[in-house]
Amino acid sequence: MVTIADVAKKAGVGLGTVSRVLNGSPQVRDATRKKVQAAIDELGYRPNPLARGLSLGRGHTVGVIVPFFTHPSAVERLRGVVAALEGSGYDLVLFNVASPFHPDEPFHTLTGPHRADGLLVMSLPVPPNDLERLARARVPVVLVDSRAEGVTVVVSDDRTGGRLAVEHLVELGHRDIAFIGEDPENAFGFTASSNREEGYREVLRAHGIRYRPSLVRHGPHDHDVAKAMALDLLRRPKPPTAIFASSDVQALGALSAAAELGRTVPAELSVIGYDDIDLAHYAGLTTIRQPLFDSGYLAGRLLLDALVSGERLTPGVTELPIELVIRTTTAVPHRGAA
Amino acid sequence: MVTIADVAKKAGVGLGTVSRVLNGSPQVRDATRKKVQAAIDELGYRPNPLARGLSLGRGHTVGVIVPFFTHPSAVERLRGVVAALEGSGYDLVLFNVASPFHPDEPFHTLTGPHRADGLLVMSLPVPPNDLERLARARVPVVLVDSRAEGVTVVVSDDRTGGRLAVEHLVELGHRDIAFIGEDPENAFGFTASSNREEGYREVLRAHGIRYRPSLVRHGPHDHDVAKAMALDLLRRPKPPTAIFASSDVQALGALSAAAELGRTVPAELSVIGYDDIDLAHYAGLTTIRQPLFDSGYLAGRLLLDALVSGERLTPGVTELPIELVIRTTTAVPHRGAA
DNA sequence: CCGTCCCGTGGAAGCGCTTCCATGCAGACG
DNA sequence: CGTCTGCATGGAAGCGCTTCCACGGGACGG
Numbered sequence: 063m064v065t066i067a068d069v070a071k072k073a074g075v076g077l078g079t080v081s082r083v084l085n086g087s088p089q090v091r092d093a094t095r096k097k098v099q100a101a102i103d104e105l106g107y108r109p110n111p112l113a114r115g116l117s118l119g120r121g122h123t124v125g126v127i128v129p130f131f132t133h134p135s136a137v138e139r140l141r142g143v144v145a146a147l148e149g150s151g152y153d154l155v156l157f158n159v160a161s162p163f164h165p166d167e168p169f170h171t172l173t174g175p176h177r178a179d180g181l182l183v184m185s186l187p188v189p190p191n192d193l194e195r196l197a198r199a200r201v202p203v204v205l206v207d208s209r210a211e212g213v214t215v216v217v218s219d220d221r222t223g224g225r226l227a228v229e230h231l232v233e234l235g236h237r238d239i240a241f242i243g244e245d246p247e248n249a250f251g252f253t254a255s256s257n258r259e260e261g262y263r264e265v266l267r268a269h270g271i272r273y274r275p276s277l278v279r280h281g282p283h284d285h286d287v288a289k290a291m292a293l294d295l296l297r298r299p300k301p302p303t304a305i306f307a308s309s310d311v312q313a314l315g316a317l318s319a320a321a322e323l324g325r326t327v328p329a330e331l332s333v334i335g336y337d338d339i340d341l342a343h344y345a346g347l348t349t350i351r352q353p354l355f356d357s358g359y360l361a362g363r364l365l366l367d368a369l370v371s372g373e374r375l376t377p378g379v380t381e382l383p384i385e386l387v388i389r390t391t392t393a394v395p396h397r398g399a400a
Numbered sequence: 401m402v403t404i405a406d407v408a409k410k411a412g413v414g415l416g417t418v419s420r421v422l423n424g425s426p427q428v429r430d431a432t433r434k435k436v437q438a439a440i441d442e443l444g445y446r447p448n449p450l451a452r453g454l455s456l457g458r459g460h461t462v463g464v465i466v467p468f469f470t471h472p473s474a475v476e477r478l479r480g481v482v483a484a485l486e487g488s489g490y491d492l493v494l495f496n497v498a499s500p501f502h503p504d505e506p507f508h509t510l511t512g513p514h515r516a517d518g519l520l521v522m523s524l525p526v527p528p529n530d531l532e533r534l535a536r537a538r539v540p541v542v543l544v545d546s547r548a549e550g551v552t553v554v555v556s557d558d559r560t561g562g563r564l565a566v567e568h569l570v571e572l573g574h575r576d577i578a579f580i581g582e583d584p585e586n587a588f589g590f591t592a593s594s595n596r597e598e599g600y601r602e603v604l605r606a607h608g609i610r611y612r613p614s615l616v617r618h619g620p621h622d623h624d625v626a627k628a629m630a631l632d633l634l635r636r637p638k639p640p641t642a643i644f645a646s647s648d649v650q651a652l653g654a655l656s657a658a659a660e661l662g663r664t665v666p667a668e669l670s671v672i673g674y675d676d677i678d679l680a681h682y683a684g685l686t687t688i689r690q691p692l693f694d695s696g697y698l699a700g701r702l703l704l705d706a707l708v709s710g711e712r713l714t715p716g717v718t719e720l721p722i723e724l725v726i727r728t729t730t731a732v733p734h735r736g737a738a
Numbered sequence: 739c740c741g742t743c744c745c746g747t748g749g750a751a752g753c754g755c756t757t758c759c760a761t762g763c764a765g766a767c768g
Numbered sequence: 769c770g771t772c773t774g775c776a777t778g779g780a781a782g783c784g785c786t787t788c789c790a791c792g793g794g795a796c797g798g
């Protein structure tokens with residue numbers, strides 16, 4: 063283990079000088095700098111980030127808290143974050159939230175100062191008292207796909223997204239539209255799905271279509287669960303002619319259900335999803351696209367700027383645009399279907 | 401910022417005692433422990449991992465070097481790693497390799513001792529001198545989907561996988577079998593594809609089928625690139641009746657090409673991929689399954705065990721089983737096709 | 739009843755770095 | 769030619785933690 067002292071001795075200078083060279087201080091004569099650099103190269107010295115971090119009071123890491131297992135969309139956001147951090151000198155520490163947590167437990171553990179200089183939270187609600195504590199510790203926080211007061215937030219408008227999806231179905235002539243989504247009371251505290259569901263209800267209301275709870279199904283975010291729910295829906299005496307799923311994964315589940323029952327899509331059943339993940343493209347799934355990568359990228363940049371400048375993050379909501387992507391799983395409802 | 405000294409003062413004990421309580425040393429009387437714990441709770445103290453790390457000489461982090469952008473399979477492996485690290489007390493630091501690197505540059509930078517206590521490298525070849533340096537610094541390293549001498553390695557047998565795929569096609573009666581894969585000289589240094597290609601050639605040879613370079617296409621690992629290559633292949637006067645793609649992403653590209661040309665799959669064209677990513681399941685793609693998640697999980701466990709026990713990792717190759725998964729994109733070749 | 743041992747504890751030293759302060763020296767200026 | 773200024777430099781202090789060493793006192797044995 064080569065330390066700064068070894069370099070100093072080798073170069074015949076003091077520790078301070080070596081440190082200054084390492085940090086690019088202008089306060090070093092060129093000749094000295096060269097000497098030091100030579101010693102560094104020769105010894106193959108690399109600074110110890112831990113020591114540096116301790117001394118500086120920050121470890122040059124960004125913590126990303128993400129439900130990595132549950133949503134493929136999280137991966138795409140994460141990619142954006144990674145891209146934003148590239149070359150910044152900040153390391154990305156990945157905190158996975160594999161299972162729903164006891165209220166305010168893991169944030170407590172993850173959240174201590176010095177775990178990370180800044181925090182990026184995806185899709186998860188953060189308890190207000192944690193947010194406060196982080197603010198007090200001056201740890202900047204950016205929320206993606208999740209909202210809170212007084213914090214920097216990057217989201218897209220899920221309610222409008224839900225409306226967009228259902229408007230599309232209504233315009234095609236659908237009246238019996240089912241919804242598949244997450245339980246509004248889900249253990250993770252995800253809210254995206256229920257916001258989309260709100261959009262669904264708004265459009266129904268706006269068009270004078272009766273809202274029927276029996277056409278709404280909730281369950282954990284999973285392909286097979288969604289498939290089971292869709293199966294159930296499609297086996298009703300008077301099945302819906304369209305299904306709006308609050309995520310592409312669930313929409314693909316619905317597609318599987320249709321296939322299993324031999325219902326042709328979109329002739330006998332229209333399906334629309336949400337997110338526009340890769341899969342949607344391959345499956346030809348009509349969906350609502352939200353800029354997943356960009357949301358991660360933007361959040362990463364915002365956090366980084368705050369970290370680098372040392373300035374406080376300005377709280378506020380950045381809303382990213384969403385967009386209806388029409389592919390091949392939605393169409394005018396079939397006569398015989400009703 | 402509450403420090404151990406604050407806790408000590410509050411509890412009326414010495415620093416050492418607080419530290420011992422924190423680390424669960426048995427050398428503390430129960431009454432004292434309670435006192436200290438109370439002070440900790442009251443002050444909301446959390447240890448500073450940086451200081452702890454510096455003192456201990458290790459930061460309790462595992463570095464994962466992964467070409468995160470290029471292969472979806474990398475994500476699945478990463479999931480396995482995350483699962484293995486869950487609750488271990490080790491943080492996962494994600495080092496993305498977004499672009500092919502200058503020979504031995506980024507490993508130099510990533511690789512310094514104390515960047516991470518242990519290193520997990522995915523799909524990327526590691527220069528021997530880096531490996532040596534890491535060994536000297538006693539930083540345990542596990543390679544996944546990549547090989548090197550004297551290191552712990554978790555792989556699956558790509559050559560056999562390639563054989564499995566092509567055997568399947570030959571058994572169905574195919575003779576004109578194309579291969580789409582990565583350039584053996586690709587800038588990242590990935591070798592999986594060329595190993596699979598070797599398997600391809602071996603099977604052809606074994607069955608006395610002439611190897612035709614014109615049926616082999618190389619390009620960067622990308623859906624659209626693969627699609628273009630497949631398009632080119634299918635537009636030949638005498639197109640192949642089957643395509644073996646060295647990854648599912650590329651196979652899906654081939655599928656898109658077939659769709660674009662109106663060739664029905666599998667009647668007019670058989671396609672087989674590799675990896676068995678989620679997409680393959682949805683697309684009904686016949687493929688070679690390799691245990692992606694498991695490979696990450698196993699590698700994570702191996703690394704963790706070494707880290708926790710302090711023992712040197714035993715070098716060696718663990719080969720994970722592969723398996724042919726027949727779905728709906730392969731069949732007996734169509735008469736008219738030839 | 740005294741010596742010994744061991745347990746529980748306090749606190750200094752040290753991990754490798756940054757930074758501040760003191761120092762020396764060269765050049766500028768009067 | 770003396771004094772002042774300011775730049776380049778050396779090194780101590782300090783970041784918060786662990787650990788080792790030393791020490792006091794109680795229990796135990798002789």
